[in-house]
Amino acid sequence: MRKRLSDTVEDYLKMIYKLSADTERVGTGQIAEALEVSPASVTDMFQRLANENPPLLDYIKHQGVKLTNEGRKIALEILRHHRLLELFLHEVLGYSWDQVHAEADRLEHVISEKFEERVAVVLGDPQRGLHGEPIPNRNLEMPDHPTSYLHDMRPEQRGVIHSVSDDDPGFLRFLKTQGLVPGAEFSVVDFSPYDNNLRLQVNGQDQEIVLGASVTAQLKVEIKNAS
Amino acid sequence: MRKRLSDTVEDYLKMIYKLSADTERVGTGQIAEALEVSPASVTDMFQRLANENPPLLDYIKHQGVKLTNEGRKIALEILRHHRLLELFLHEVLGYSWDQVHAEADRLEHVISEKFEERVAVVLGDPQRGLHGEPIPNRNLEMPDHPTSYLHDMRPEQRGVIHSVSDDDPGFLRFLKTQGLVPGAEFSVVDFSPYDNNLRLQVNGQDQEIVLGASVTAQLKVEIKNAS
DNA sequence: ACAATAATTTAGATTAGTCTAAAATATAAT
DNA sequence: ATTATATTTTAGACTAATCTAAATTATTGT
Structure with missing residues (x-):
């Protein structure tokens, strides 16, 4: 049973995952910009997450961070939630494709494993989200996808x-x-x-x-x- | 557009609403017990919510609190969310009637007006929850119910x-x-x-x-x- | 009516997440 | 290679929500 993380921590990890698609290490400034917080706050968070047990980030001063396997798992879990939720909001509750994101961004931190599972079943275990993104599977493996x-x-x-x-x-x-x-x-x-x-x-x-x-x-x- | 309140504040208001069914004023101790926090924390919160603008609580030292109209509206909104969500989890996602509560307790703080509305429509504007409780209507009026x-x-x-x-x-x-x-x-x-x-x-x-x-x-x- | 008990409030501290301003370190430019 | 610029980190401070321990105020029993 993993320790419950704050929404904020989950948002950092998710964003680091996304930006890691382009660069090996993600810098303080990039995250500060993307999350609209000050660089100082980001440094602080990098340090805290690197000192967690187990560490969620691999942090090198002045060179930015890389997700550890633990950190990546969490990012992928949140991403799976987000993408399943977007589809669910569209298919079941009739949201249009431009409305789903904001709602999913809040719900993704709050739903249980059970909710995730039920939604996946209702949707027929989809592998692609509403906007085409790959959805990590139950084991949090990301399907192959173009880059x-x-x-x-x-x-x-x-x-x-x-x-x-x-x-x-x-x-x-x-x-x-x-x-x-x-x-x-x-x-x-x-x-x-x-x-x-x-x-x-x-x-x-x-x-x-x-x-x-x-x-x-x-x-x-x-x-x-x-x- | 009402200021965004923390989950914690919403939980206090919801609990005060529930306990107000029995007594005119709700005391520090009752809330401390129900929310499993220390009495000191409750006093603190009572004071803060009574000093909000507009005030959410009417607080008299040593005599406890009463919801203001503002405070009651928020409590009823959360209660509506909770009860709609419980039904939704049961009807749409197949949760059993003993499983819905914990999930609804987290989701209730996070869903938008739109989500609330869509769920209400999907469920056919129900007036009673999964466990029989009355559901406040769109205008946050509580239907008549036995006491x-x-x-x-x-x-x-x-x-x-x-x-x-x-x-x-x-x-x-x-x-x-x-x-x-x-x-x-x-x-x-x-x-x-x-x-x-x-x-x-x-x-x-x-x-x-x-x-x-x-x-x-x-x-x-x-x-x-x-x- | 007054002491004993119970409940509430105050005071002071802690943690997570944020900020600004100042200091330190990298990077780039001539 | 040295200075200028940009980025990152540190230091110190703030807010929300909590706590414990001490002080205050109510309630109750005789």
Whole structure:
């Protein structure tokens, strides 16, 4: 039976997990920015979590942190909660895809193992969330998933939207109007090197669309091999 | 838009509401006992909540507290959450009637207005909870409900179980085995003045049952008029 | 009516999570 | 290689919620 952690600690671990996708170690500043707290608070928390028993973080002064296995388990558990909850809110309670995030962010810390399990059963043990994200399984193993962003694609390439970041309702509504939902196929028509804009043709949409870097960096894609 | 209150504050208000059913003012000691905190902590909280703006409690030194209208609204909101959640966990997620309480106790502080509303709709705007308790309506008005306890009934009287206290899983399982669920009709067969035991004949049960005061004081009843 | 007992309140301390301001350390630039 | 800039850490302080121990106020029994 694991010691009950505060919502705050869980939020730190979740965020460290997310940012670890890009960099080996996550720095004080990144977390401070993402969690909207001061860098001093982050340093403090890094130290506390590294001194837990067992340690949840591996912390090196001035070089940031890495999750320990313990810490990662907790992050994955919360992520599983979050993604199951988002789906549940949509499927069972009729939330739209831009409304689910905020509610799931609060509920994820509070539901029991039993709740998690029941929701998983009701939803038929899904492996992908409402916004396409992989859902860690019961044993907290993360399914394989692509790691490329639309941002890095270039003309001629074809791909499928895999998942989109879920936290900004306005952004999600925008994506929907453009047909940029998980599973949507597209091809890159043009790339503009000065602003990193990409022009896409999305299957089933009449008009081509042009997307800036701040959009394309939020979209994970599966790149189709040229045939 | 009301200021966000801590779970702790909500728990105090909820408990004060519950204990106010019996006494006009609720004392420090009662709350300390019910919430399992020290009397000193309770005094402190009483003072803080009475000094809020607007005040949530009307506090008189050494005489305990009474909810203000503001305070009562919050208590009723939490109670509505709790009772809707218990039903929801049972109906939608298949929890048994002794398992719902602990989960609802955590979720009640965290769900949004929207969640509350969606759950109410899915459940068809119920007026009674899983254990028979009245559910405050959307405007936080408490429906009329009986205030008598089985404890105070005497031989010859007939009644219907209205509601049972929901917090002890073992007690709830016991009640179910005895057929003592909301809606069950019964008549009082015998009363034993020394230990306050009551002997009941519950409709549909073969055997008469004898219940001690610590059980009968937990059961709200609707007393049937003799015909 | 007054002492004994019980309940409540005050005082002072602790912990988690946060902050600002100052100090220390890295990184980058010339 | 040395200075300038940016980042991180330390130090000290605040708030909410709790505690224990001591002081105060009520209640009760004779």
